[in-house]
Amino acid sequence: MPGTAADAVAPDGVAASAVAASMAPSVSAPNAVAALIARRLRDVPDFPQPGVLFKDITPLLADGDAFAVVLEALADVARAKGPLDLVAGVEARGFIVAAALAARLDCGMVPVRKAGKLPPPTVHAAYALEYGTAEIEVPLGLLDGHRVLLVDDVLATGGTLRAAADLVERAGGVLRGTAVLLELEFLGGRARFAPREVDALLTLPQRPSGADSPAV
Numbered sequence: 001m002p003g004t005a006a007d008a009v010a011p012d013g014v015a016a017s018a019v020a021a022s023m024a025p026s027v028s029a030p031n032a033v034a035a036l037i038a039r040r041l042r043d044v045p046d047f048p049q050p051g052v053l054f055k056d057i058t059p060l061l062a063d064g065d066a067f068a069v070v071l072e073a074l075a076d077v078a079r080a081k082g083p084l085d086l087v088a089g090v091e092a093r094g095f096i097v098a099a100a101l102a103a104r105l106d107c108g109m110v111p112v113r114k115a116g117k118l119p120p121p122t123v124h125a126a127y128a129l130e131y132g133t134a135e136i137e138v139p140l141g142l143l144d145g146h147r148v149l150l151v152d153d154v155l156a157t158g159g160t161l162r163a164a165a166d167l168v169e170r171a172g173g174v175l176r177g178t179a180v181l182l183e184l185e186f187l188g189g190r191a192r193f194a195p196r197e198v199d200a201l202l203t204l205p206q207r208p209s210g211a212d213s214p215a216v
Contacts (some may be wrong), residue, residue, distance in 0.1 A: 001109040005069050007175035008042070025142070030073075030201070033069060033070060033073045033201050033202075034201060034202040034203075036066055036069055036070065037060060037070060037181055037182065037201055037202040038064075038173045038202055039120060040057075040059045040063060040066055041056065041057065041059070041060065041182070042055075042056040042058065042059050043055065044056050045056055051204050055154060055182060055184075057093060057153050057181060058210075059183075060181075061096060063081045067100070067139050070181065070201065071097075071100055071101055072104070072186055073077065073201055074097070074101050074151070074179055074181075074201070075101060075104050075105055077177070077179045077199045078101065078105055078149050078177070079105075081149060081176040081177040082147070082176060083147060084101045084105060084107050084147050084148070084149050084176060085107060085108065085146035086102070086107055086108045086109065086142075086143065086146045086147070086148045086149075086150070086173070087101050087102040087105065087107050087108075087109050087110075087148070087149050087150075087151055088098075088109070088110045088111075088112055088138070088148050088149070088150045088151065088164065088168055089109060089110075089111055089112065089124045089127075089151050089152070090112045090136070090151070090152040090160060090161070090164050091111065091112060091113050091114050091117075091136065093152070093153040093154075094112070094151055094152035094153055095111055097152075097153060097181065098121060098151040100205070101149075101151060107149075108146075110137050110138065110139065110142055110148070110194035111138075112136050112137075112138050112150075112164045112167065112168075113136060113137055113138075114134065114135065114136060114137075115135035115136060115137050116137075117137075118137055118138075119138055119139075121139070121140040121141070122137040122138060122139055122140060123137060123138060123140055123167055124136065124137035124138075124167070124172050125137075125161065125163045125166060125167055125170075126163075127160065127163035128157070128159045129157070129160070134160070136160070136163055136164060136167065137167070138164075138168060138171045139171070140171055140172075142171075143168060143171040143172050143173035144171070144173070145172060145173075145174065146172075146173055146174065147173075147174045148168050148173040148174060148175050148176060149171050149177050149178070149179060150164055150165055150168060150175060150178040150179070151178070151179050151180070152164070152175070152178075152180050153180060153181050153182060154180060154181065154182045154184065155180045155182070155183040155184065155185075155189045155190065155193070155198055155200060156184045156187045156189050157187050157188065157189050157192065158176070158187075158188070158189030158190065158191070158192035158193045159189075159192070161178060161180075161189070161193055161198065162192060162193050162196075165178060165193070165196055175196070177197070177198075177199065178193070178196060178197070178198040178199070179198065179200075179201075180198060180199070180200050180201070181200070181201050181202065182200065182201070182203075183198070183200035183202070183204070184200050184204050185203050185204060185205045186204070186205060186206055186207045
């Protein structure tokens, strides 16, 4: 089970390296990883528009020890899916996580990009965001028959991940699983993503106070 916000409590001043050491021999103890992620998220109010509370993972990415712990936890999730050929990362923050994870797993990485950013041929899909609409695409010819893990930073309303999962399969990939760093459970994305499953390292079950909704 993923860690929840209630689990995400760690003493002040605990370094990521100390957290990693405390989880030896397995660095993927769910509650400890959830706590690590929660302490390195930065809330940015009214971004990218008023009423949205943006969950910024940049402090996590900038902490080398913490990022290594999170990558190993994701690698554990990936290994449980069986052999993989590719990790697909959703633009834009999903690129960072997916590329680093693919290197750790000795896999290739394929980007799921905003429409118009990849050279043809591609397959694309439009979907609804929490605060608008968007369109994404994947390249044709790179996913055919390959076993794929789909990765993004956040599961919110589920629109982005559902569109990305559909694209992976439409492009010929075999979707073995989906993983995210953070799930905003109160937005119902998991239900919208069903019947596919998603693994989240940290789950926030309640809407943050003072925000209409967090960003996707």
